[in-house]
Amino acid sequence: MAAEIVLYMIGLLVVLVLLGIHIAVALALTSVLGIWIMLGSFDIALSLLSTSAYEAIRSQVFIVIPLFVLMGDFVSKSGAAGDLYRVCNRALRRLPGRLAVATVAGNTIFAAVTGVSIASAAAFSRIAYPEMLKLGYRKEYAAGAVAGSACLGMLIPPSVLLIVWAILTEMSVGALFLAGVIPGLILALLFMGYCVITAYLNPSIAPPAPLRSDDEPTDWREIIGATGILALVALVIGGIWGGLFNPTEAAGFGAVGALVLGLVKGMRGRDVMQAIYSAGRTTAPIMFLLIAATMYSRLLAMGGAVNYIQSLFLGLGGGVIVVVLLMVLIWLLMGMIIDSISIILLTVPIFVPLAMSFGIDPFAFAIFGILVIEAGLLTPPFGLLVYTVKGAVPDRDLRLGHIFKGSIPYWIMILVTASLVILFPALAIWLPGIAF
Template sequence: MMGVEAVLMMIGLLVALVLLGLHIAVVLALTSMLGILLMMGNMEIAVSMLSRTAYEAIRSHVFIVIPLFILMGDLVSRSGAAGDLYRVCNRALGRLPGRLAVATVAGNAIFAAVTGVSVASAAAFSRIAYPEMRKLGYNKEFAVGAVAGSACLGMLIPPSVLLIIWAVLTEMSVGALFIAGVIPGLLLAALFAGWCVVAAIINPSIAPRAETIDMGKSDRSEIIGAVGILALVALVIGGIWGGLFNPTEAAGFGAIGGLILAYAKGMRAKGIMDAIYNAGRTTAPIMFLLIAAMMYSRLLAMGGAVNYIQDLFLATGGSVIVIIGLMALIWLLLGMIIDSTSIILLTVPIFAPIAMTLGIDPLAFAIFGILVIEAGLLTPPFGLIVYTVKGAITDRDLKLGHIFKGAIPYWVMILGAAIAVIAFPQLANWLPTLGR
């Protein structure tokens, strides 16, 4: 069978099986095997090629970055440092309108830089920030929107698991992608915080001034937690930025730093082992996904599907803006039914080469893609962040509709930031010396 025909058939089968609810990793591996078998006509050759692809993929030193950063985030999260950070941010903001919501955004922005996973931030701040805001009379939708919306920062502010996966699939520099995400991430955090303040000023009923009550001074444990997180951010991001170590080494130092912080916060052998086991449980499915995705990429390359799909996009006669808009629309539609990692694995091997052909800066396109895919975390009916927040909050009166409605302004701001990055690539490629 012709290569392109086999690949297109497998892509159709892949989409159908995903919509039927099969696990994305199993589907990627299965369709890759079938596609190469159809093209080669020999099972032994197909198995040999895919096994070699898997072996080469897992040998990459980039893969070790994921479990180490996840372990760092898990240690920090379980230590209680996220709560310390939130309370310190809250006190530092004084009498700012919507103070607790702004503290949630600030805490999530900093916490994101040690977890790299939005779901972790959503779960942590749902238990920490939402009850405090409700206790002081915050509007339910405004409070939960701040939690869900700002949790998305975890996918953009480095170290981000999605950025690492993007780097693996496109063979880009992990360090360059990390640094590329800094300014867009800070810009987005500033937009979120600004919205919280403006909304509280326009409608004081959603964020009562009762929050100006004295919360006392931070104790020693709180200061250790908050300063420890800031030190970890400086160690990891500052070390990569300053050229002291590469992302793999930064992940190792970050994990050690997380362990020291967890111990300083009172975590001992049992808690540390639980964090290690949980990091392993989180990492294993991601690794399997990446191996399957590398097989999928091999299928696309062998069958010439990327060039075929690229020709289809270019044959539409649309401008660069139209083609990029079409990609964004596909990402948003996929975000309604599958998770962010799966979206990247399915689309980036096809979209990234097309973007390069169109002359789009690869760093800017990567950050644009992550932002649009982030918006999918808040898009109904899937909205992974929304379901995470709902599961973490014990308020029985809180409905999914409240969370989706509260998150709408953040969804709009995320897409606005994505447009800004693609229109002004300098926001992402401001430090070209790291390489691509």
């Protein structure tokens, strides 16, 4: 009976989300209602859920999220992202489609200090897209490079999605960060290879740019910005990998380092406060979501819903391949209507135990899941990154269709990388195995 109540609550949750109720509110309402019905006491239900929320939010690991978000906001406000792009652009000037390749390279490094793909998409939409358009790049090719490469922010550490996944599954944040490095680099190389090969085969989509004065050696201000970002990456990822400090301490050092970089780049009091406010606006909804997700997990545990849903999946037949494909389908469909963090909060408490029952490595499954959820950010008709790029680019003639068309190859490459990770788990577990 309890499992059936949970299933009814999950159905109600889906209805509330489709009606436009905020996912955190929907999670909290259905959790309270479900436990109330199971226990027959509203006071006990509230007491259990309030205790769950308190225990969740007091965990030290939660400070990682606001600190890494703050680090990314300091870097974004400082203008270092533009410096990084220009340095990459000059370094790659001999390659076909160099501006698209520079966008991917810049996003790869920028992702390692922001952890949020929306931030990368917004930044490079304003920096890279106008440059590509000015030199005659085709809209689909240019917008696709910006939207597709922004997905790297969800995989390359310190990814907010990886942090949320680690919190929900009680995995090591540092180990999960390292698990995303090799798949993230593979994906970045695939993106760059696609940009170069496509521009080489069809020069009309990315005309070669003549050498200009801005192709001369980079000035010291740009070098400071680009070098500062690389130093932050080395500090955060290298520090965790080398065992110098844990992820929470790395986030603190990263935020301080980003502040120093911002001050060197010319940020002043007002800019610093704007970055802090921006980080707060980004972090607060995430924390509320995590509290609501803790309540949701308590409901699933009390109702025995995970075992019940597992039996439903196993009853489909076909073994692990069918179950994994069904998970992928659910993730992609959900990616059309809700954000990535909400998808993780709704599905991970159910999907992870199911994957473990099939003997799938937890690190490989985490990276696989993040990659598929990344693909959902580009899936029509409601790919979140596509709408971010559309809203950020200073080109009124750019249509959603242009961006979706240009993003399809990146969507395919993300799913290919996800397949490689699930088929060859060593891609995700090799670095964590060395470090831990």
